[in-house]
Amino acid sequence: MLEAQHITHQINRKTLLDDVSLVVRPGELVAVVGANGAGKSTLLKTISRELTPTKGEVVLDKKPLNRFSSLDLARRRAVLAQQNPLAFEFSVYELVMMGRYPHFEGHPHPEDLAIVDFALERTGIAHLARRAVPTLSGGEQQRVHLAKILAQLMGIEEINRPEASIRQTKYLLLDEPTTGLDFYYQHSLLEVASELTRRGYGVVAILHDLNLVMQYADNVLLLREGKALSFGKPASVLTAESIFNAFNLSVHIIHQPELDCPLIVHTRQTVPLTAQIN
Structure with a gap:
């Protein structure tokens, strides 16, 4: 389990995160959403150990993140940055092969070549x-970094036994992963992420499209100005009222029998809509 425990991050007198907590369990895709400047990327950088929190702690499988060596951490979590x-x-192949550097010295082994392919x-x-x-193109480059x-x-066993669960938990941290991707590849990327969760990975993804959150996330953290507004199942967190509070935007939440999840539609109203359309 990956936990951010009461994270506060300050730069000079500005508070970017204020007592924010997050739990990501193996097999879950957790989305982080909020308006620009809400603290989403700061939280992800803290979880990845790129930033050190002013207060609080990040824990991976009950061990503080700062107690992992860089090599061990590289084998347990990977980050797709903005x-x-x-x-x-570099060529595409060379860049993707760099993802295997934590696993070999000198020259790649046959299993490294197979994993890159x-x-x-x-x-x-x-x-x-x-x-x-x-x-x-920008979208193609994003897919290259995802492959990396x-x-x-x-591991090679994941290729040889595609239905088997992984033995040791691993985590993907995705900072706006759908940026630059067309409609098809947005869903393709999140299908890859969902496929990994079914094998026991944990995934954290910063997403701007709330309908993608509704469709793919197991849980969602909603941030506003560095504070957590709510955390839980997407349909419970992403209400018309909470979306208005976080984004100052009025929406309809539409439920239809043929859809597996609610649909969020922008309205031109200037006040939050409490009624839902069935």
């Missing part, structure tokens, strides 16, 4: 393997 600048024109195929970019990453973090975490 921006991934490159200093050199699998990650390229699973993200739909095998045909781009020899292309230079900077020559790709898949290669970082996956």
Whole structure:
């Protein structure tokens, strides 16, 4: 289990996070949502150990995150950042292979090659393997970085036994992963994430599309100005009232029998709508 326990993060006199807690269990996809500046990326960077909280602690399987070595942590969690600048024109294959660096010294083993090939195929970019990453579109580059973090975490047994659960819990931290992706690949990426949760991974994803949250998230944390408004099942957290409070936006929550989850639709009203449409 990955836990952020009462996290506060301050820069000078500005509080970016104020006593925020989050729990991510193996087999769960947890979404973090909120308006720009709500503290979403700060929370994710704290969970990934990129930032050290002013107060509070991050714990992975009952062990404080700061007690893991960098190598051990790289084998347990991987991060898909908002921006991934490159200093050199690596090929797609070279960049995805970098995800395997925590697993070998010197030269990759046959299992490393097999995992990279699998990650390229699973993200739909095998045909781009020899292309230079900077020559790709933004959406294609996002899929390359997704393949890299898949290669970082996956083991050869996961390829050989695709239905088996993983033995040791692992976590993907995704900061706005659908940015730059078209409609098809937004869903494709989240299907990959959901597939991993079914095998025992934990996933944290910052998402802006609340309908994607409704469809894919097991739980959702709603932030406003660095504070947690609520945490729980998407249909319970993402109400018309809470969305208005967090985004200053009025919406309808539509329930239809043929849909597996509620649908959120923007309205031009300037006050929160409490009624739901059936």
